[in-house]
Amino acid sequence: MGQIIEDSALDILFREARTHAKWLPRQVSDQTLRDLYDLLKWAPTSANAAPARFAFLRSKEAKERLRPALAPLNIEKMLTAPVTVIVAYDLKFYEQLPKLFPHSPGMAALFASNSELVEATAKRNSSLQGAYLIMAARALGLDCGPMSGFDPAKVDEEFFAAGKPCFGCDQEFFPEGHVKTNFLCNLGYGDPSALHPRLPRLPFNEACSFL
């Protein structure tokens, strides 16, 4: 606690990490994806609810199912990436609270009676967990290409609609019909020769204030 990680690690996580759209011909192993989840799961969510669900699409068949939902400019990026993650959220996340937040037994009932709170909590925390996924991926030497240019209703219908099997995931883990897509994230080993120059960021004074 109180320790600062090495500067070279900060480069890997932040300063030199880029968003990638072209990929080297190198696969991502099952074990790497398991390691990725086993890291990101430790990062915080409200009431420890962990509402995000992650579908790792790797097969050509799974990618073809995703294709019709994508904005045209994102199709090639998705099809050529070794893995595309659907970062989703489970609107019934609160059913897991007796296990994940056992010291506060009233919490599940609070969510069960308030759909607005469920939606806000699921979106906020699955977005955070998607960001944790990006940082964990970078920590494991992977590159990311997040994408919001797609039609989430089409992805939900294709992958999470009631009565449809959830391709590539355990059925129990992805109960049907109440899982919704937040954003997509391509994963792999990026081709650095395809990167454009880095875009600027807001300086401290334009994005932050001391009060």
Ligand SMILES: Cc1cc2nc3c(=O)[nH]c(=O)nc-3n(C[C@H](O)[C@H](O)[C@H](O)COP(=O)(O)O)c2cc1C
């Ligand atoms: C949530 C999110 C959605 C994004 N959506 C798209 C997208 O649909 N298509 C795309 O080409 N890039 C998309 N991007 C990539 C951003 O434009 C990129 O991360 C940003 O310009 C920073 O680039 P850099 O990491 O190389 O500095 C998205 C990024 C994020 C975090």
